[in-house]
Amino acid sequence: MTSAGSSTPRRHGRxxxxxxxxxxxxxxxDSYYGRPVIKAPSWEPRDIxxxxxxxxxxxxxxxxxxxxxxxxxxxxxxxxxxxxxxAVSLSAAALIHDLGRPDRFVNMLRVFKPTSxxxxxxxxxxxxxxxxxxxxxxxxxxxLPRLGATATGAAALLGPAVASYTAVLAADTAVPAxxxxxxxxxxxxxxxxxxxxxxxxxVLGPRSENSPxxxxxxxxxVGEIAAHRALERRLxxxxxxxxxxxxxxxxxxxxxxxxxxxxGATLLGGRHRAAAAASGLALLAGSAFTxxxxxxxxxxxxxxxxxxxxxxxxRLEERRRT
Amino acid sequence: MSEDRAATAEERVxxxxxxxxxxxxxxxxxxxxxxxxxxxxxxxxxxxxxxxxGDLGASTWRHVAFIExxxxxxxxxxxxxxxxxxxxxDGEMRWLMSSDVCKHCTHAACLDVCPTGSLFxxxxxxxxxxxxxxxxxxxxxxxxxxxxxxxxxxxxRAFKCTMCYDRLGAGQEPACAKACPTDSIQFxxxxxxxxxxxxxxxxxxxxxxxxxxxxxxxxxxxxxGDGAFFLLLDEPEVYGLPPDPVVTTRDLPTMWKHAGAAxxxxxxxxxxxxxAAAGRGxx
Numbered sequence: 001m002t003s004a005g006s007s008t009p010r011r012h013g014r015x016x017x018x019x020x021x022x023x024x025x026x027x028x029x030d031s032y033y034g035r036p037v038i039k040a041p042s043w044e045p046r047d048i049x050x051x052x053x054x055x056x057x058x059x060x061x062x063x064x065x066x067x068x069x070x071x072x073x074x075x076x077x078x079x080x081x082x083x084x085x086x087a088v089s090l091s092a093a094a095l096i097h098d099l100g101r102p103d104r105f106v107n108m109l110r111v112f113k114p115t116s117x118x119x120x121x122x123x124x125x126x127x128x129x130x131x132x133x134x135x136x137x138x139x140x141x142x143x144l145p146r147l148g149a150t151a152t153g154a155a156a157l158l159g160p161a162v163a164s165y166t167a168v169l170a171a172d173t174a175v176p177a178x179x180x181x182x183x184x185x186x187x188x189x190x191x192x193x194x195x196x197x198x199x200x201x202x203v204l205g206p207r208s209e210n211s212p213x214x215x216x217x218x219x220x221x222v223g224e225i226a227a228h229r230a231l232e233r234r235l236x237x238x239x240x241x242x243x244x245x246x247x248x249x250x251x252x253x254x255x256x257x258x259x260x261x262x263x264g265a266t267l268l269g270g271r272h273r274a275a276a277a278a279s280g281l282a283l284l285a286g287s288a289f290t291x292x293x294x295x296x297x298x299x300x301x302x303x304x305x306x307x308x309x310x311x312x313x314x315r316l317e318e319r320r321r322t
Numbered sequence: 323m324s325e326d327r328a329a330t331a332e333e334r335v336x337x338x339x340x341x342x343x344x345x346x347x348x349x350x351x352x353x354x355x356x357x358x359x360x361x362x363x364x365x366x367x368x369x370x371x372x373x374x375x376g377d378l379g380a381s382t383w384r385h386v387a388f389i390e391x392x393x394x395x396x397x398x399x400x401x402x403x404x405x406x407x408x409x410x411x412d413g414e415m416r417w418l419m420s421s422d423v424c425k426h427c428t429h430a431a432c433l434d435v436c437p438t439g440s441l442f443x444x445x446x447x448x449x450x451x452x453x454x455x456x457x458x459x460x461x462x463x464x465x466x467x468x469x470x471x472x473x474x475x476x477x478x479r480a481f482k483c484t485m486c487y488d489r490l491g492a493g494q495e496p497a498c499a500k501a502c503p504t505d506s507i508q509f510x511x512x513x514x515x516x517x518x519x520x521x522x523x524x525x526x527x528x529x530x531x532x533x534x535x536x537x538x539x540x541x542x543x544x545x546x547g548d549g550a551f552f553l554l555l556d557e558p559e560v561y562g563l564p565p566d567p568v569v570t571t572r573d574l575p576t577m578w579k580h581a582g583a584a585x586x587x588x589x590x591x592x593x594x595x596x597x598a599a600a601g602r603g604x605x
Binding site: 039118182184185198213214223298302312 | 434437460465570573578580584592
């Protein structure tokens with residue numbers, strides 16, 4: 001109990017071999033018995049990181065679907081519309097499942113609050129969901145083609161917002177790894193969403209139609225790696241949470257899968273159906289790993305008080321100096 | 323960043339917790355639990371100090387932090403008598419005790435991010451959860467820069483200090499302040515408390531307690547000032563408080579801007595892919 005109120009002296013103590021040296025230097029970082037300052041969200045990773053993935057897949061998928069629709073790639077267009085409807089339906093299920101009071105989910109539409117990304121997202125999903133549904137229904141049944149085309153366009157307009165707002169949802173918290181990355185996270189999320197959607201198009205679409213998906217996969221992989229680099233550069237100390245532990249493992253796997261998938265799609269995806277499908281699966285898995293990795297980094301940064309205290313302390317010192 | 327108190331007649335009230343006179347009796351914790359009928363939330367021993375409560379949470383709305391601190395320059399003694407020195411010269415242990423509570427921020431992140439409108443600002447300038455509206459989305463939990471609000475596992479909804487909203491309505495002071503035997507917890511109009519706190523910190527510093535400082539009293543800080551602020555005898559992080567908290571929604575306009583640009587880049591990227599595919603097709 002001698003190191004009460006601070007966790008660093010223990011670390012310093014380990015350096016010296018002589019146990020009698022009780023006079024430790026002033027701790028560079030104090031905490032209350034090493035306890036976290038902020039509370040990590042109690043969200044289930046499967047529900048919320050899963051939703052980040054599914055929302056991205058749905059949103060970017062609607063843009064790909066509209067492109068395929070407009071360029072006469074009808075098999076891919078229909079497949080992507082069904083994929084987006086399925087993904088957004090699973091998203092809604094995951095979000096409701098994660099509520100402490102699922103029976104009160106309609107309270108999400110009780111008010112509209114621009115200061116709450118979750119409120120904005122609820123309204124966005126309530127507009128996007130029906131559009132994605134109408135687009136898919138029309139494509140599958142062949143009925144009401146004009147309404148189907150309008151719905152396809154509406155879903156393609158709302159889809160990018162569905163894919164990018166989830167980054168704001170995470171960043172608009174006191175969680176250091178998410179909040180401090182609020183400038184880069186949206187780009188990481190939309191790149192990851194594009195990777196997932198192009199992966200799905202490679203899995204589901206015929207070889208003759210998959211050229212746009214292969215190009216999109218390459219753009220997404222480059223974008224994701226660039227956004228990740230920029231994010232880690234800005235974060236400094238907090239960037240550790242994206243490299244260490246569970247988050248580090250997930251994100252390294254994500255980068256390998258995304259890069260490998262994009263490379264496979266570019267080199268072989270146009271020639272071999274199986275290679276296209278395998279590349280597509282790698283891209284989908286890479287996107288999911290990215291979301292679970294970012295989620296894990298946030299939790300790790302909330303649970304260790306040093307990620308809350310040190311950047312704030314440095315900010316204070318900086319202000320005191322100027 | 324909502325401080326929507328336009329149509330309120332009541333004066334903004336708050337807590338000034340003067341930790342220099344806290345004796346760690348935890349009467350506030352007990353009074354709070356009793357008055358608000360908060361369920362029991364674990365009877366474990368933490369093994370770290372006399373603090374077996376741990377932290378604020380869904381079922382702990384007052385938490386007495388208890389810090390045992392080895393000090394080379396001696397323990398803090400308050401100048402109780404004229405002419406008495408504030409320090410003892412030899413190295414000793416000192417105890418710091420502080421009763422923590424929801425800060426009822428001027429710019430409250432929990433309130434800003436709540437998607438249902440369950441969290442609201444009362445006519446007293448406090449921040450309260452409406453239990454019949456909360457759907458347990460849990461967004462307020464990571465939004466709070468102090469780690470105050472939390473979901474109760476068996477219930478699912480979020481709970482925190484209401485500053486005894488029911489008692490305030492009846493013209494009574496909150497249960498914790500009422501029960502505090504040393505007046506470490508002082509309740510009153512926020513302006514009055516700030517004046518009183520400024521006098522108290524001057525008095526302590528003049529008496530030789532140079533480490534005395536106020537925390538959360540500044541209306542220009544990252545949360546626009548706390549409705550519940552403190553007099554501390556060490557850095558805030560020693561008590562488990564963030565040294566420079568900022569309401570997360572301060573950066574929300576930047577976040578929306580980047581999200582918009584990212585959404586456009588998504589459309590641009592996919593359009594580029596289709597253009598490249600068309601070009602390749604022609605070639």
